[in-house]
Amino acid sequence: MDRIHSLYLHIPFCTWVCKYCDFNAYAVLEGLIPPYVGALRHEIDIAGGELPIGPLETVFIGGGTPSLLTATQVRQVMERVRAIGLASSAEVTLEANPSNITGQAVEGWLAAGINRLSIGVQSLQPDALRFLERLHSGTDAIAAIRTARTGGFANVSADLLYGVPGVGLDTWLDTLQSVLDEGVQHLSAYELTVESGTRLGQEVRTGLVQMPDADDQLEQYWAAAARLEAAGYAHYEISNWAQPGYACRHNLAAWNYQPYLGVGAGAHSMFRRADGSTERLWNVKGPHVYIKQASEGGHAVDGNETLSAERARGEAAMIGVRLLEGTIAAREFPGQRQQLVGAGLLMESDGHVRLTRRGVELANQVGAAFLVEAAATQQGKG
Ligand code: SF4
Incomplete structure (x- = not known):
């Protein structure tokens, strides 16, 4: 199996579940965090003994709200991560909610080995x-x-949401500028999307909430892109900008389709086997069942699938094309590539295939096209 250099740890607790959220997150369940941390530590230990892990170049503690863990709990988790092999130059990110960021917490996280903080700002505007x-x-x-x-x-990275009902272009840009004025090294701007299983989804369905139209959302997106680029941030992925040298290495590994281990409730892993096949595994989602299984046996896998070589190549192209410098993975799909270039959604340069401006707007469809060609190739072989 290929060595694993990236680790994702999922903390599924939040103080409150926001109405637009469809992550694996639960309103914090009293008393559950200590056993959860214990289960996580055990799962990391067992994985370290069974899998070719390390040195880990990237670690990402995401959620949920990982900053609900005390600094001691973060340190306890990081001890186990270090024990399975952490590179001295590793990027170690913790996602944090602004409400949890105190001087004392910052000191504790730094001491635990966290060196990148991703702050869920989302907006500055009260409404x-x-x-x-x-x-x-x-x-x-x-x-x-x-x-x-x-x-x-x-x-330090900040997450922002655009396309929020009631927030016009000027207010959105004011928010963005205020965050940039604080000198963050990295910024993620995500469109507020309506997921069907959320309370927001229901409010939109029943007409209680009206979302901005697609043109307004695109206007906010491109205006932000222009503002960020003018401020010296490179637009390196559809929703991500960074000052030179600060692109998120953990997410870059994922977009480059590198294997990773995910631990925690609902976490996914992706391994590449010696025969070249790609395997995806996912853990049980609920925190209670996760704690029980991971504490007892060190495993909490709920399912797995082996991807055909074509499917894996299709996924690599689908994910890789999100990188604005382009991807060589898409070269393996000459049919779709030509069509998408013809349709003005892709362009080719230096052996890389890159999204055009219109392609960025339709990136999901572009990515899906590679999967369609992969499936057709697979069928042809089968
Ligand atoms: S804080 Fe983040 S993960 Fe938690 S419910 Fe809100 S959006 Fe979801």
Whole structure:
């Protein structure tokens, strides 16, 4: 099996489940975090003994709200990560909610080995934060970024949401500018999408909420892209911008279709076997059942699938094409590539296939086209 250099740890707890969220997240269940941390530690230990892991170049503690863990709990988890092989130059990210970022927490996270903080700002505008059911204020979010930076984090990212009902272009750009003024090294801007199983999904279905139309969302997206590029941030993935040298290495590994281990409730893993096949595994989603299984046996796998070589190549192209510098993975699909170039969605340069501006707007369809060609090739062989 190929060695694994990336580790994702999922913390499924939040203080409150926001109405637009369809991540594997649960309102924090009293008393569940300590056994969860114990289960996580055991799963990491067992994986370290069974899999070719390390040195880990990237670790990402995501959620949910990982900043609900105490600094001691983060340190306990990181001890086990270090025990299975952590590179000294590894990027170690913790996702944090502004409400949890205090000087003391920052000190504890740094001491535990976290060196990148990804802060869920989402918005600074009071109405938008209320709409999104975020528990922090804009002032809290700015203070959190300052606390992280002055406390010693040299690599800080902020997540923002655009396309929020009631937030016009100017307000959105003001929010973006205020965050950039704080000197974050990295910024992710995601469109507020309506997922059917969420409360927002229901509100949109029943007409209680009207989402901005697609043109308005695109206007906000491209205006943000222009503002970010003017401020010296490279647009390296559809939703991600970074100052030079600060692209998220963990996500780059995923977009380059590198194997990774995921631990925690609902976490996915992807391994590449010695015969070249690709295997995907996923853990049980619920925290209670995860704790029981991972604590007892060190495993909590709920399912797995082996991908055909064609399917894996299709996925690599689908994911890789999100990188704005392009991907060589798409070269393996000459049929779709030509069609998409012809349709003005892709362009080719230096052996890489890259999205055009229109391609960025229709990236999901572009990616899906590679999967369709992969399936057709597979059928032809079968
Ligand atoms: S804080 Fe993040 S993960 Fe938690 S419910 Fe809100 S959007 Fe979902």
